[in-house]
Amino acid sequence: MHLNRIDYLLECYYLQQLTEAEWSELHHLLLQDDQETVEQAFIRLMEKYNTDQETFAPLETSQIERILAIDKVPETEIIMGGPTEHKSNVFQLRLGIAAAVACIVLVCGIYWYQPESKKTPSQRTIAADFEPGHDGGMLSLPNGRIIQLDNSSDNKNSLAVSAGVSLQYDSAQAVYSLSQPQAQAQNIYHTIETPNGRRYHLTLSDCTQIWLNAGSKLRFPIAFNGALREVFLTGEAYFEVSKNPQLPFLVNINNNDSKIEVLGTHFNVSSYPEDNGFVTTLLEGKVRIFNKQAELILQPGDRAISYADGSIQLKNRAINKTDVDWKNNYFSFSDDNIESVMLELARWYDIKVEYQGPKSTATFSGKIGKKLSFTQVMEIIGGADIKFSLDTTATNRKVVIKTAY
Known part of the structure; x- marks a missing residue:
């Protein structure tokens, strides 16, 4: 029965x-x-x-x-x-x-x-649609060579990047390894960039793991031999830092004087240009956020916003899981307005967004898988309450949102 x-x-x-x-x-x-x-x-x-x-x-x-x-x-x-x-x-x-x-x-x-x-x-089926993003990106080497990670084969590609340092990569992940403990490559930097519609998983030579969200860039040394382990981030990334009390890990945000210092922890950083600063969410361990104007130490569950003027504000003491759902391939919204929702979708589907009509005052909450097409996501978010049109030509890739609230 x-x-x-x-x-x-x-x-x-x-x-x-x-x-x-x-x-x-x-x-x-x-x-x-x-x-x-x-x-x-x-x-x-x-x-x-x-x-x-x-x-x-x-x-x-x-x-x-x-x-x-x-x-x-x-x-x-x-x-x-x-x-x-x-x-x-x-x-x-x-x-x-x-x-x-x-x-x-x-x-x-x-x-x-x-x-x-x-x-x-x-x-009903809409002929025109935008497909979801996928793994990939671009790896830039010091000699000017650019490796298109999207085009990597399913099998791991091997590359000797320096004496004592090797790299294995495919379209989804890159792993740096030390073949000798004290590889002298601290002045050699690589850059991985994930344009809109891409994401990537990186393992540094110290075993730190980093997930890059769409529209992000990470510059990092292929080996760490100085007093610090320092990387440079623009966009959004989730870090699982390998513990080493003798060698603190430093994240330099948007190449300015704002930094995040950790010894070994799990945290998320969002530093897109439209964020007017950056947001740090700590899941495990302890981090110190500092710049010339302010300093703040975060405990697990803390979420802090570092503003462009140098001020740092602690927002709450309850882990906001929506900040890290993107790593597990979900969109996650919590009382977000339509502009915030569309910013997230625009990065993943690599589209431009325009608005027609009065500004909506509605907010949206929920969790949606990122493997769906754009139209499927919009059906779930707003149903018939959000009207939109698509321009799927290669030169435009544009969505026009027609608010009706």
Whole structure:
């Protein structure tokens, strides 16, 4: 009876026939049922409507893993997107279940292949769209050579960058290694840049791991031999610093006098030009933020904003996980206005954004997977409440937001 009920509810969702009570019931079942039960229910749904082999792709193991990773997100993290001032319990419920189910059927290849007559206008396929970003970037060497990391093969590429220092890299990750303990390469710097639409994972020669978000740049020595381990960041990065009390780790922000000093810790730094300073979120350990005007020591859970005028302000003492969700391939919003939301999307989809109409006062909260296309993300964030048009030509890549609040 229970299995039949899941099949019935999923089919009703597919056919756009769920009642309000059934929305709530399906939402509960997706969160509570075990992996195999949910997996088999979706497979049965696909098989039932898979009359044309060209219409639906087979459900592969990797797809199932992504599906279940989405639908098993804790209830407090399920997407509840949409304008805060227009939310109701029913509206939140619909978007919560849409986040769990729509993402699942999108991956399975079902949602976009529903018969057009059974879709609402906002659900119909839009021919023009922007695909999500991916791993990659550019590695700049001192001799002027630029390695396009996007074009790297799936196998690791090896490069001897200096005596005693080697590099292995592919499109997703670069690892610097010391073949001898005291490699004399402290004056040799490399730069990795992730333009909009790219991200990258880097392991330094001291085993420090760094994740670079889209629109970021990191300059770093290929080996550390001085009194400090210092790197230079513009944009956003998540650091897991290898502990070495004798060799403090220093992050220089935007090549100015603002710095973050650590011994070994996990923290996130966002220093985009539009941030008017930079935001540091500490998850583990201890860091010291300082410049010529101010200094502040952060404890785990602290979040501090360092402003362009040199002042530093502690914002809260509760870990703000939304600051680091990007590393795990999620957009995460917490009472953000439409301009803040679109800044995040613009970097990941490598687009320009324009606005028409009065400025919206609505705010948005929620968590959305970054593997969806731009249009799919916008469907979840605002549904029919946000009107937008796309210019997908190579020269423009522009989105026009038409606010309606």
